[in-house]
Structure formats: structure tokens, C-alpha cells
Amino acid sequence: MTEVKPMRADARRNYERLLEEAQRAFAEHGVEASLEDVARRAGVGIGTLYRHFPTRDALLETLLRARFDGQAERARELLTDPAPLEALQAWLLGLGDTTGTFRGLAELTADALNDETSRLYASCHAMRDAASQLVERAQAAGELRADVTTHELLLLLHAASWAGPHLPGDAGMQRLLALVFEGLRAS
């Protein structure tokens, strides 16, 4: 039972303004967006930003946790999908939509998955476990090569998400993911 004392009214106001502006800034300038700028845009001192979010990761994590939780939930739903491989593929596309939200986020998440001390690590952990179930099911069904690991799959998704924006149009990530699933050899 975590006792949560309600925030003071001004604190809550600032907290929310900061999140809004951070969302805008990250979307516009990528995960390296200036935090001073976020504070300015939110009409708040830089000290206030750092009190609410001690690190950039803390800010990002707050913005993303709901999405990651949603992805974990979605993985559980897809476990009942009749087509194991397609379910996995669909799930990865969903994750790609999230890691594609901010430029630089794919890198951050890929790093986080290897670093237990990262705040994002905790946030992604449940999600990754849920993904493993999807992977194992697809392998058990003989639809996914047995020698590939969840780690590798997630990394491939992150790579596609990283590379997607370098392709013209805005379906780059989907196209790359499709290529990865199909393989490059001529049929």
C-alpha cells in the first residue's frame, strides 16, 4: 500500500504542463530535445522540471509507461490469435509504433533492455516477458525459426524502427520488418 499524499495544486499543474510540453518537444526534436526549452515552454523554472523528473529517462518513462503497459496487455490478447506468426508480427508492428514516437527512442529502448539500472528497463520488463510468450508459441507452432531469441527479435524490431524514417514515405518500418520476416533470398 503506497501511501500517496495528494500533490499540491500548483505542483500538479506544473507536472502536467511539463509532460505536455515534453511530449511536444520530444516529438519535434527527438529524445535529445533541450530540457531547458521544455521548462521554458511550460512556463516553469528549470529547477521545477528537475524536481519532478530527476533525469531525462524519468521524464521519458512517465510519457511512455502507459504505452509499454498497453503493449504487454496486447501481447496477452494476441496469445489467443489463431495465427501465431501473424500475431507476433502484428505485435511487433505495434511496438514499432511506440518506439517510433520520438527520434532516438529505439536506441534508448534497445540500450535500456540491456541495463537493469535504467528506469526504462523496469518499464519494459513485463512487456518483454509477454513478448516471449508470443515468440515461444510461434516457434512451437513451427512457424518461426527455432533458433531465434526474443532478444534478437526485439532488437530486429528496434533496428527496423530506427531505420524506418530513413526510407521515403512513412511505411519504412513496416516495409523493413516485412523484408526481415520474408528474408532476402529470391523465392
Add this chain to the structure above:
Amino acid sequence: MTEVKPMRADARRNYERLLEEAQRAFAEHGVEASLEDVARRAGVGIGTLYRHFPTRDALLETLLRARFDGQAERARELLTDPAPLEALQAWLLGLGDTTGTFRGLAELTADALNDETSRLYASCHAMRDAASQLVERAQAAGELRADVTTHELLLLLHAASWAGPHLPGDAGMQRLLALVFEGLRAS
């Protein structure tokens, strides 16, 4: 005929020390390594660094051009290889070795290939053209799916190069590239 006045002795000395230290710094800290630090380590003022290399890209380009030229040359050699697809694969692995030299380089190169104003763009151009020949040959031989473009292939290589270090061991890039060529579906 570009008239090349020989550099003054001190200039040449500094130029070379800067390249040496830049190589070390980039290898150690990635492409975002501090240029002030490079100058310090080279025992040279920051102004001197910027005179010789007006931008970070100029410095990187000088360090990498020989490698890119070598890759172009290698592509031409591989055109006579009896196995078109394997030749292409081998060539991509070689490129991966180069883009894996410094952390962040894969991103830089992928960006450069879309930006004609980049110094690296010029430097990669010949290499990319040479790669296209390899691609077309593999497709003509029916060994590579016909709907994939050179751009997409290079991007997949860059993505693998970007992601490689996130896998344990130091064969991450190779492993990912192999997966991409084979495809993820169970055989």
C-alpha cells in the same frame, strides 16, 4: 588539375596528430566525442582543429574516405565472384565492419546517404553505385528477391550495424545480417 601547395611543416604535423587523436576519441566515445578533447589530446588549440576540419563531418570523412573507397573497389572485385548472392553478402559484411568502427557511425552514414549536402554523401556515393552493380547482378541471377532496392539493402546493413553491439559477443552484426538474409519464417 588541383594545384596543391605543400602544407607548412607545423600545419602538417598538427593535421596528422589531430587525425590520430580523433581516431582514438571516436573509437572510444563514438562519433559524438568531444572535439575540444581531441584538440587537447593532440596538444593543439581548438582553433587549429577547426581550421583543419571545419566540421565534425569533415573530420570523420577524412578518417573514413579511404575505407569507403576500399569498399567501392572491393565491390568491383566481387562482381566477378561466381556466387552473386554470397558476394553481395560478403560485401555487406565488409561495409558493416566500417560502419561499426565508431558508435553512431551507422546513423551518420544512413543520414548522409539521404542528404546531398553532407560531406559524407559525396564520399559514399561511388561506393553506393558500386554496390548497386552487385545487387543487380544477384537479382539477375535470381538469387535475390527482385523487389528490394539497393537503398533498402544498405539501410538493412546499417540497421544491423547499429543493432549489432546490443547483442552479447562481438558477432552481433553478422548474426543479424544472417537472419535478415535467411528470413525469420521456419524453413
Add this chain to the structure above:
DNA sequence: TTAATATACGGAGGCAGCCTCCGATTGGCT
């Protein structure tokens, strides 16, 4: 309503890195 106090605010300040500009220095030539 007012006073007391815990809570929260804000930005100055110290540090580092980017890049430019220009007075000081020096290599190379006569």
C-alpha cells in the same frame, strides 16, 4: 481570517562543449 509550516518554485551559478574571431607567433623564402 490569520498565522504557521511544509511544500514547491525559480533561477543563479558552475561546468562542459560548440564554434568564431583575431592578435600573436612562426616557418620558409629571399
Add this chain to the structure above:
DNA sequence: AGCCAATCGGAGGCTGCCTCCGTATATTAA
């Protein structure tokens, strides 16, 4: 030796990171 173009070096202006602490204010109790 002496000149001058080539080169050097780093101060200075800017931005961003993050911390610290004096000031302000929301809330609670009287």
C-alpha cells in the same frame, strides 16, 4: 637576418546540463 604569408591558440559568446538554496505559496490548524 628579415620579411610576410601561413598558421596558431584561446578568449569569448552561446547553449545545455544539473544542483543548490533563498523565496514564495498552498494548505492546515487555530
